[in-house]
Amino acid sequence: MSGLIEGLPDAVALRCLARVPFYLYPKLELVSRSWKAVIRSTELFKARQEVGSAEELLCVCAFDPENLWQMYDPLRDLWITLPVLPSKIRHLAHFGAVSTGGKLFVLGGGSDAVDPSTGDQDGSFATNEVWSYDPIMRRWDQRASMILPRAMFACCVLKGKIIVAGGFTSCRKSISQAEMYDPEKDVWITIPDLHRTHNSACTGLVIGGKLHVLHKGLSTVQVLDHVGSGWTVEDYSWLQGPMAVVQGDLYVMSHGLIFKQEKEVRKVVVSASEFRRRIGFAMTGLRDEIYVIGGVIGPDRFNWDIKPMSDVDVLTELGREVVSMEDTGIEECEHDNNETNINDKPEEDTQFEESEQNNKDVEVAPALISVHPTQNSVAVAVGSDLRVFNLLEDCAVNLVDGSAGASHSDSIRAIRYGANGKLFVSAGDDKLVKVWSTESWRCISTVCSEKRVSAVAIGNDGLHVCFADKFGVVWVVDLPVDGSEAPLNKKAVPLLAHYCSIITSLEFSPDGRFIISADRDFKIRVTVFPKKPLDGAHEIQSFCLGHTEFVSCLAFICTPECSQGILVSGGGDSTVRMWDIISGSLLDTCDVGAKAGHLKTDASEANYSTITDICTIPDCTLIAVAFQSLQGIMLLSCDLQSQTLSVAKLVSIVGESFIPTSLGSSISGGLLWMVTGASKLHGSDVSSLSGVKVISGFKKSSPDSLDQEAVVLEDNEIPGGSKLLEKLQGSISIDEKVFLAAAEAVKTAMCNLLIKKQYSVEKREFRKRTRNDKKVKQ
Numbered sequence: 151m152s153g154l155i156e157g158l159p160d161a162v163a164l165r166c167l168a169r170v171p172f173y174l175y176p177k178l179e180l181v182s183r184s185w186k187a188v189i190r191s192t193e194l195f196k197a198r199q200e201v202g203s204a205e206e207l208l209c210v211c212a213f214d215p216e217n218l219w220q221m222y223d224p225l226r227d228l229w230i231t232l233p234v235l236p237s238k239i240r241h242l243a244h245f246g247a248v249s250t251g252g253k254l255f256v257l258g259g260g261s262d263a264v265d266p267s268t269g270d271q272d273g274s275f276a277t278n279e280v281w282s283y284d285p286i287m288r289r290w291d292q293r294a295s296m297i298l299p300r301a302m303f304a305c306c307v308l309k310g311k312i313i314v315a316g317g318f319t320s321c322r323k324s325i326s327q328a329e330m331y332d333p334e335k336d337v338w339i340t341i342p343d344l345h346r347t348h349n350s351a352c353t354g355l356v357i358g359g360k361l362h363v364l365h366k367g368l369s370t371v372q373v374l375d376h377v378g379s380g381w382t383v384e385d386y387s388w389l390q391g392p393m394a395v396v397q398g399d400l401y402v403m404s405h406g407l408i409f410k411q412e413k414e415v416r417k418v419v420v421s422a423s424e425f426r427r428r429i430g431f432a433m434t435g436l437r438d439e440i441y442v443i444g445g446v447i448g449p450d451r452f453n454w455d456i457k458p459m460s461d462v463d464v465l466t467e468l469g470r471e472v473v474s475m476e477d478t479g480i481e482e483c484e485h486d487n488n489e490t491n492i493n494d495k496p497e498e499d500t501q502f503e504e505s506e507q508n509n510k511d512v513e514v515a516p517a518l519i520s521v522h523p524t525q526n527s528v529a530v531a532v533g534s535d536l537r538v539f540n541l542l543e544d545c546a547v548n549l550v551d552g553s554a555g556a557s558h559s560d561s562i563r564a565i566r567y568g569a570n571g572k573l574f575v576s577a578g579d580d581k582l583v584k585v586w587s588t589e590s591w592r593c594i595s596t597v598c599s600e601k602r603v604s605a606v607a608i609g610n611d612g613l614h615v616c617f618a619d620k621f622g623v624v625w626v627v628d629l630p631v632d633g634s635e636a637p638l639n640k641k642a643v644p645l646l647a648h649y650c651s652i653i654t655s656l657e658f659s660p661d662g663r664f665i666i667s668a669d670r671d672f673k674i675r676v677t678v679f680p681k682k683p684l685d686g687a688h689e690i691q692s693f694c695l696g697h698t699e700f701v702s703c704l705a706f707i708c709t710p711e712c713s714q715g716i717l718v719s720g721g722g723d724s725t726v727r728m729w730d731i732i733s734g735s736l737l738d739t740c741d742v743g744a745k746a747g748h749l750k751t752d753a754s755e756a757n758y759s760t761i762t763d764i765c766t767i768p769d770c771t772l773i774a775v776a777f778q779s780l781q782g783i784m785l786l787s788c789d790l791q792s793q794t795l796s797v798a799k800l801v802s803i804v805g806e807s808f809i810p811t812s813l814g815s816s817i818s819g820g821l822l823w824m825v826t827g828a829s830k831l832h833g834s835d836v837s838s839l840s841g842v843k844v845i846s847g848f849k850k851s852s853p854d855s856l857d858q859e860a861v862v863l864e865d866n867e868i869p870g871g872s873k874l875l876e877k878l879q880g881s882i883s884i885d886e887k888v889f890l891a892a893a894e895a896v897k898t899a900m901c902n903l904l905i906k907k908q909y910s911v912e913k914r915e916f917r918k919r920t921r922n923d924k925k926v927k928q
Contacts (some may be wrong), residue, residue, distance in 0.1 A: 154184055164188065168197035172205050172285070173228055190286050195252050207285075208436055209247065209254050210443055210462075216241045219254070219283070222462070224436060235281060236290055239274055244351075246305025248312055251333050254283040255293075255312060260301045275320050276301040280331070294336045297329050304354030304363040308374070315363050315372075316344055316352040324349050330377060342380040344372050348690065355395055366390065367675075367690045369647055385686050387623075387647050389416060392442075396435035403433060405651075408440065408465060420465055440465040515561035515579070516762070516811035517827035517840040523571040525816040525869075527588065530878040531562035533829025533838035536576055538591065539874045546877040550592040557584060557593065561829055564617070568608040569658075573629070575615055577603035583617050583642070585629065597627050597642050607656035607665065614683055616645060616665060618653035624667055626683045646677055646687045655704040660715040664691055664731060668701035674719055676731045692734030699723040705766045707773065707788050716788070718773055718795075720761025726775055726786060728795055740795040742775050742784050765813035765822065767848050772798060774822050774845075776810035783810060783824065783845070785860065801845060801860050808843055820848040821869075825878075842878050844868045 154163035167188065170178065179186040188194055198204045207230075208222040217235040222228070235242065235256065245259025260275040278296040283289070296314060303317025315328035326347040331338050350366040361374040363381075371388065372381045388411050391404040400411045406423035409416045422442070425431070431445025442463040517532040527547065529538045536557055538547035551557045560579035567574050567588070574591075577583040579602045585595040601619035608615055613631060618624045625642035651669040658665055658679070665679045665687065674694035677687045699722030706715035707728075716737070717729040724743025727736060743759040765774045771788040773795075782802040786795050810824040827840030844867075847860035865875060 154188060164193060164197050165201055168194060168201050169203050171223075171226070172207070173223055173226065173230060175286075176288075192286075195286060204252075206436055208434070208441060208443075208462075209249070210432070211235075211242075211247070211256075212444075221285070224439075224464075232283060233288065233290060236292075237279065237281065239277060239279075244276075244301040246303060246314060248305055248307045250307045250310060250312065252285065253333070254285070255333070256281045256283075257305055257312070257314060258296060258300045258303065258317070276318060282333075293333075294331070294338055296331075297338050297340060298325065298327055300325065302351035304352045304361075306354040306356050306361050308356060308361050309359075309376075313341070313354075313361055313374070315354065315361075315374075316347055316365070318351075328381075341377045345381055345383050346372075346688075350690075353393070355393060355400065357395060357398065357400055364388070364393075367693070368688055369686070370688045383688075385688070387644060392431070392433035394433045394435040394440050396440060397438055401435070401440055403442075422465060425463075514828040515563060517825045517829075518562065518565050518812045519814045519823055519825035519842070520565045520567055520574075521814035521816045521823050522567055522588065523569065523817050525819040525821070526571065528814070528823060528870075528874070528878065529565055529567075529574065530825055530840055530842065531565045531576060531578075532827050532840040533561050534558040534578070534580070535829075535838060535880075536562060536565070537840075537878050537880075539870055539877045541869050541874075544870060544873065546873070547591050549586070550590065551584070552593065558582060563602070563604055564606040566606050566608055568612050569610045570612055573608055573612055573615075575606045575608055575617075577606050577617055579603075583615065583627070585615055585627075595627070595629070595640050597625075597640055599625065599642065605653055605656040605667075607658055609679070610658055610660075610662035616656055617642070618656055618667065620652045622648035622651045622653055622669065624648075624653065624656065624665070628684060643684050644686065645683060646675075648673075648675065654700060654702055655719075657704045657706060657717075659717075659731065660706055660708045660713060666704055666717060666731065668704050668719060670700035672697045672700060672721070674701055674704070674717075674729070676717075676734065692731060694719070694727075694729040694731070694734050694736070696727055696736045696739070697721040697723055697725065699760075702761050703764050705764045705773070707766050707771055707790075709769060709771060709790070712790055716790070716793075718764060718766065718788075720764045720775065720777070722760045724759045724761065724777065726761060726764060726773065726795060728788065728793065737793040738795045740786055740797070742777060742786070742797070745797050746777075746780055746784060746800065762811055763813045765815050767815055767822065768817045770848065772848065774813050774815075776813055776824070779809065781807065781809055782862075783813070783822070799860060801862065803843060803862055808841060810843075815848075819869075821846055822848065827879075838880075840879050842868070842875060 154160050155166065175189050179189050205223065208224065210220050210222065212218045212220065217237060219232040219235060221230040221232060223230065239261050241261055242259050246257040248255050257280045258277055260277055276299040278299040280293040280295060282291050282293050284291065299319055300314065300317035304315045306313055312331040312333065313328065316326060318324050324347045326344040328341045328343055329338050330341050344363060348365040348368055352363055352365045355362045363372045369387045370383050370385050372383055374381050389402040389404045389409055391402050394401050402409045402411045403422055403425065406421065406425065407418050408420045408422050410419050425442060428445045428447050432443040434441050442465065444460060515533060517530060520529045526542050527538055527540050529536065536549060538549065540547050549557055558576065558578055558580050562576050562578040564578065565576045572588055574586040574588050575583065581599040581602055583597040583599060583603055583606065584593050586592065587594050599617065599619055601621045603617050604620050605618040606615065613629055615627045615629065616624055624645045624647065626645040627640045627642045648667065648669045651671040653667050653669050655668040656665065663679060664676050666674060666676050668674045676691040676694065678689040678691055680687050701719050701721045703720045705718050707718060708715040717731050718726055719729065720726050724741055726740045726742055728738045730737055759777045759779050761775060761777045763776045767774065771790060773786040773788060775784045775786060782800065784800050785798040787798040788795055808826050810826050812825050814823040815821065822845040824843045825840055829838040844863045845860050846863055868874060
């Protein structure tokens with residue numbers, strides 16, 4: 151390495167070459183043999199580190215052509231194509247990729263092509279091979295193989311060593327083993343295993359000098375400070391979605407927004423709504439920016455085309471730039487940065503405020519009904535009014551609540567009897583969850599929620615009450631074992647989370663082993679209910695995926711022959727679906743909207759007849775279904791042997807405008823109770839109204855047939871008669887036109903609540919300024 155630059159010592163010449171941009175090195179090699187030797191030497195790499203000229207480059211693997219890597223120079227907007235990765239595995243996917251010591255490392259993974267005979271990816275779902283790319287030598291080298299083959303695993307660099315943990319060795323087996331690689335010695339060693347594994351992909355992040363391993367679907371994070379101390383389990387309740395670490399801070403993309411996520415606090419930093427339809431993309435941090443790379447758009451319900459993306463989007467807190475992999479010119483998008491005096495109110499706020507107020511005026515809540523397990527009493531909720539009738543004593547119930555004023559100050563969104571009938575729970579938009587004793591109808595506990603409550607459930611043993619809020623968190627409260635009616639001052643603790651998705655329904659499995667939650671993002675989650683619920687529920691049994699619109703309701707078919715029960719669900723896609731909760735597999739689907747003739751031929755969202763409620767008839771395999779626009783109910787029959795659903799009967803309420811909003815039944819009685827109505831009706835003289843109907847004909851003597859015709863009882867035939875109707879309806883008779891208006895208002899309100907909205911930037915900013923969902927101090 152003598153005489154690099156005439157008149158300069160080689161040490162000085164080396165530092166001069168170290169300051170030359172990396173992309174020019176291939177040209178510098180052509181100057182002379184001595185220059186080529188120094189350009190490819192480790193001394194030059196060390197010199198670049200010393201003089202501070204080391205560059206951060208973004209490495210991207212393209213799916214097509216296969217195993218092709220590129221490096222992006224963000225300072226010069228330049229793409230550099232690398233030699234093809236010489237792995238024998240075609241279309242390598244689900245691998246780990248990290249950089250350390252100035253080299254790129256590609257670890258594990260497998261082929262993305264499925265072998266139909268085995269179900270494995272091209273016969274190689276997971277490999278243990280390791281490759282490194284040296285940008286100075288411009289070549290790939292095979293390094294020592296991992297101890298275990300793995301795919302979909304966590305892979306990070308911690309203190310100069312590469313650590314891999316978790317993942318899958320085959321498409322059917324997840325692992326908890328972890329190992330560490332020393333790049334200088336080219337040696338792998340085992341390190342302590344993860345505390346738990348899960349049947350889902352995992353990822354790794356280094357934050358604050360610690361390795362964090364996250365499994366998809368779990369709220370817990372497993373943390374490694376250093377190898378000797380092993381892993382610790384923390385429950386940070388982080389949002390789920392693509393993640394990136396930028397200058398030591400964690401950022402998460404969720405529901406079209408970028409959140410800055412700390413341990414238990416998050417805040418929105420920038421909108422990313424254009425990525426809501428893009429899937430399969432990569433997200434990473436580089437310098438002080440977030441890069442969103444590639445992916446595909448589609449398919450969705452209205453568009454079956456798949457459009458591959460070659461874009462690289464650069465997101466910052468102040469703006470956004472777009473870079474195309476094919477066209478390296480940077481296109482700068484418009485970005486408005488308006489400042490408003492804190493004491494002034496922008497003119498557009500007034501317009502948005504009027505719009506928001508109109509929305510609040512028509513924010514109706516459907517009437518709800520719940521029946522005591524042995525039909526001792528019936529409860530109806532409409533608006534903030536909770537009405538209960540005692541069937542045993544044939545009289546209305548007076549609720550006893552120690553709090554001043556009405557029991558609830560805003561619309562009730564969920565009511566539920568416990569399995570043994572000793573407890574009753576009501577909750578709603580006033581962020582209060584009230585637990586009642588059904589013996590005295592005294593409120594024994596009032597729990598404050600941080601957000602509006604959307605669903606409730608009571609444990610089969612009566613020891614825990616769970617409720618879900620509109621932010622997607624399920625909370626749990628423990629109750630006294632002795633069944634005491636003494637007032638309780640309880641504070642809820644988080645049990646699990648659906649991460650910013652409104653939870654629409656909660657159910658415990660008949661054996662009490664699982665808690666099932668459904669949300670507006672089309673998914674149903676089956677979670678193992680822990681022995682110590684106050685410590686959180688961290689084990690997901692399965693996800694039931696198949697609905698193409700929000701899931702609105704859940705119920706269990708439970709017979710003596712099937713004590714574990716079979717889950718059924720209804721949704722905004724007009725279907726009732728039957729599930730195996732252990733595996734999450736879909737057993738059958740019944741398109742009740744199409745069978746009832748309530749779907750039009752076009753595919754617009756508004757033409758779907760949403761399932762508003764489903765109710766299983768105890769000790770038989772009949773399912774009652776209520777959905778929008780149907781004046782009555784549909785009865786489905788479930789064949790447990792063939793695991794199929796079929797339409798048994800359509801029960802119409804002739805001559806009346808009665809579209810049920812909620813259904814209820816009891817273990818005894820052979821009756822199906824229905825309610826229709828709503829609260830906060832805009833433009834009506836009646837603020838809240840409800841109507842009650844009952845269908846008979848469900849006897850244990852013929853539980854699976856309708857030999858005894860299902861009949862809509864007349865008002866004077868309903869248990870409790872006019873007394874019950876006057877209590878639950880508020881009046882014995884109500885104008886049918888009002889009920890039609892209520893049904894239409896409920897339909898509109900459900901769409902507004904559960905179908906996701908796209909807001910303009912201006913309206914989103916206004917909603918931020920006027921939001922009123924701050925945490926309630928307890």
